[in-house]
Amino acid sequence: MGEGSIIIKQFRNPAYGLVPLLVFTILLGWVNAGTAMCIALGLSLAGVFLVRKHSRMLYDISAITFSVALLLLLFYHPLDTFGKFVIVEVIFVVALIISRLLRTRVILLLSKNKKPNVRNYLSESFRVAFQVQYAFFFHLLLILVYFTVSTIKTPWISKQEIILIAQLILLTIIFLKVIRFLFLDKKLRKEEWLPVVTESGEVTGKVAKSVTKEMRNKFMHPVVRVALISNGKIYLKKRDASRLLNPGALDYPFEKYMQYNHDINEAVHNTISKEIGTKDIPLRFLLKYIFENSNTKRLIFLYVSIIDDEEKFNKLQLRDGKLWTEKQIEDNRNSHIFSECFELEFEYLKNTVLLNYKLKPAETSC
Structure with a gap:
């Protein structure tokens, strides 16, 4: 993301919906209250018309x-x-309370498209509303104490100081939200963006990897897998503990989500180079299929790499795995030591690639 996109994201910060109220409190020291209200209303309406629905809740409340x-x-x-x-503050707090009571209905109305970014901006809006509501609740208690004390004796705090405290509350919340959005943007820069695909492989959008993990099998993403075979044996190793699907199970060392705007060949070579430090191994596409369980939904592209030359195979920087014979795999099937995807793919490998090895001696004898 470029600097421009950071600025755009900052302007979508829901906390900026507090600016009209902040401007109103500042203008009270310079112009009459009616003029200050009109200016604040104009700023609120500008936000209503210029900011997207899922980020403008506080502008609506201000208006x-x-x-x-x-x-x-x-x-x-x-x-x-x-x-x-005081009247403006009371109306604002009451409007915040009503908006939070209507939270479920608002989310249903504004997030029918179910886009994760819409949900995130709505959550941020309600978070700001929650913070302002409770901060102003105590501020209104301070105002109540002021009016109670002022009827008896000289209060220990002035009206100007009470307004200043309100300004400090608004400035603090806005500042903290700006910092939060900068932090979130920095986090998103490091985020992996996965393409959302249909069963035919058509890309319909993208979503952050962290978001799709939370939503489990809501979206389908393309995944490339590469089976490494040498002299009729399949190389397997334990899946990382961080894997969403079958952590710790035996599987190919080469598996990777395709990144958004990356092509399939790039994804295949990236997953290989990550494991062995080189992209220079033979590859052949085998099949495409859909895998789904309660945790994930994937459109899997299965490739095979056959390296029968022992010297070339030993030069690969493979770690923590070993070659398994067909019999060893058969003897351990359905014992939950292999990944679910490998269990499905093994039948296909056995009747295609591995079958060729069994036929080779017969072809030679002819």
């Missing part, structure tokens, strides 16, 4: 807050500037 406050101002004039500030 509602200042619209209601202006209507009240038309019918009720006697309040001083501080009283009008």
